[in-house]
Amino acid sequence: MDDDQLKKHFEEIIALTNDEYEYIRSHFKRRIIKRKRYLLQAGDKVTNTFWVKKGLLVACYHDESGKEHVVQFAMENWWITDYPAYFSQGNATLSIESIEDCEVYALSFDDREKICKEFHKVEYFFRKKANSGYAALQRRMLSFLSDDIKGRYELLLKQYPALLQRVPKSIVASYLGVSRETLSRLH
Amino acid sequence: MDDDQLKKHFEEIIALTNDEYEYIRSHFKRRIIKRKRYLLQAGDKVTNTFWVKKGLLVACYHDESGKEHVVQFAMENWWITDYPAYFSQGNATLSIESIEDCEVYALSFDDREKICKEFHKVEYFFRKKANSGYAALQRRMLSFLSDDIKGRYELLLKQYPALLQRVPKSIVASYLGVSRETLSRLH
DNA sequence: GTTTTACTGTGATGTACATCACATCTTCAA
DNA sequence: TTGAAGATGTGATGTACATCACAGTAAAAC
8 A cells, every 4th residue: 555654654653543544544635746846836725734755845935026935845754835824724925846756645724623623643643743843943943043054054964964965956045045156155 | 810811811722611721720830030030041951831921031042152042032821932842851952031020830741741632622722822833933934034134123013013112122133133233223 | 869958166246234342321220 | 319231323344145147067858
């Protein structure tokens, strides 16, 4: 069965019987997208969050001058969406684009609330995930406030060495809040 | 009863009977601290998160050169701790200091897990809070990546006008990632 | 296989910001 | 009430970075 990987992902935190898992699984919709395509576009209504089975995506903001700012990456076993818009049921300010061919599983907001309501342990799973995500984002914010560019890059390299092999340096630079020329000059 | 305010805070999201609330309430410990004191110091084991009933606090990081970086504010009805350390049961990298005299309610990690486990709706409450916190932090990160200093300040002013009246401008500047002189020059 | 596109590194230039120093006013502590 | 400490604004100076331009290499598309 090809989605043992999603079951394993849940079971990193909670125990699930096969029946429980099949029921939860039935709320996800599989999506295949090719590289350099949109999974989500700014302005779209955001109804889904996405778990990445395979591939690599980025969430970006394009400012009024068209400049692209990378807010978030997602590789295998990560979740991605425009979270502010997803939680408030609003329209996206971010776009999500594939860097590689991807296989993702979409879970709508209503379905997520439904399975959390039906299973206390699924509620627990998503609270744990949210707490971890918040801690990681707070560490990133702290690095922005206190580290110089070299320090930020080295932290990212230490945290996600495999990720950085797969992403163009111009995208890494944008995620770090610097130009690709500046990042290039660090080496 | 002087902690209707904590009950009201929970009831913004979930319904609680008086007995349920009294039981939950019994897991919190009241702390009074005077202005310019530590609630948490870097290096301390982080066992508690804090809900603010009255007053104003900041969470700061001091880098190797002693420079202070403000990571988070908390005024009434906000929660604050060193989240990465709280979730991982580790030692604080942040210090939490009072800007005004404060009354806070401490909830240990173990007690929070306990009341979440015992009440599905408390689990839901904290998942909702975590989701909101993540969305707010992602918006802040995005502002850092894409707005100039003036834009960041104006966003903060629009979001929390009352907060900015209560905080020294040097602390606001640090939270925005700029020097107090630069912030002063924006006016 | 060839052409086009993407990616990366480097040089030159201008500027927004940090830093340091100082002055003034307000608030706090004794 | 007085002196000390804190907060804020302003001027001067130096620099790390963005931006623009260009060149070369690798990968993708046809």
